[in-house]
Amino acid sequence: MKTHILWDIDGTLIHNSRDGTTVYLDAFTRVTGAPPRRRITNPHGMTEGQLLAKLLELNGHPSTMLDDLLNELDGRTRAQHDSGFVREAVAGGPQALRRVSSRGWTNSLLTGNGPQHSRYKLLAAGYSIDDFNWQSSFFGDRSPDRHHLTSLVAPLLGEGTNVIIGDTPNDGLAADSAALPFIAVATGAYSVADLRGTNALLVVDNLETGIDDLLGTIAELTQRG
Numbered sequence: 001m002k003t004h005i006l007w008d009i010d011g012t013l014i015h016n017s018r019d020g021t022t023v024y025l026d027a028f029t030r031v032t033g034a035p036p037r038r039r040i041t042n043p044h045g046m047t048e049g050q051l052l053a054k055l056l057e058l059n060g061h062p063s064t065m066l067d068d069l070l071n072e073l074d075g076r077t078r079a080q081h082d083s084g085f086v087r088e089a090v091a092g093g094p095q096a097l098r099r100v101s102s103r104g105w106t107n108s109l110l111t112g113n114g115p116q117h118s119r120y121k122l123l124a125a126g127y128s129i130d131d132f133n134w135q136s137s138f139f140g141d142r143s144p145d146r147h148h149l150t151s152l153v154a155p156l157l158g159e160g161t162n163v164i165i166g167d168t169p170n171d172g173l174a175a176d177s178a179a180l181p182f183i184a185v186a187t188g189a190y191s192v193a194d195l196r197g198t199n200a201l202l203v204v205d206n207l208e209t210g211i212d213d214l215l216g217t218i219a220e221l222t223q224r225g
């Protein structure tokens with residue numbers, strides 16, 4: 001049976017970047033004609049679709065602007081990438097992907113980002129597009145929240161072991177709602193103590209020191225079937 005490891009991106013495979021969030025604000029300003037007067041205070045664990053819909057609502061704009069906003073965001077992420085924008089991979093991230101695939105498991109994505117934004121974020125942090133199976137990945141640009149994303153996993157991937165790895169309590173709640181196992185890493189905005197408050201099977205400080213425990217936990221899941 002197949003084993004899919006569903007990686008979150010921000011705070012899990014790459015470090016969160018303040019500069020990286022300016023594309024959202026710039027896209028909003030371009031589409032609505034003015035910068036947002038009210039901002040999202042805690043975007044961690046939200047999908048792009050959710051974040052931008054909320055930003056429109058908070059600032060009194062119709063939800064019908066969402067498509068234009070997502071298109072504008074795609075254009076701006078491409079421009080940001082072409083300008084040489086660099087992101088930072090977490091310690092042990094690339095090695096973790098290699099060790100997962102060396103076990104015969106599939107590296108996939110389950111992220112709040114859209115596919116294009118995901119691609120550019122990963123490339124900017126030194127990952128390869130070929131590190132992931134994009135056909136068995138889940139992207140949140142059109143999802144109202146992460147629960148919607150996780151609800152799509154079993155219908156698409158079917159039987160087997162599907163594990164979510166993420167950095168926020170929201171990732172854990174979304175895993176719970178689809179009865180998927182969750183492993184948490186504390187390289188995002190939340191501490192080990194915060195993440196222990198979730199139903200995570202395992203909480204690790206980072207993918208460097210935590211990799212053996214992480215692989216061991218997944219191996220146990222695959223044996224359980």
Ligand SMILES: [Mg+2]
Pocket residue numbers: 008009010011012045166167168188
């Ligand atoms: Mg994250």
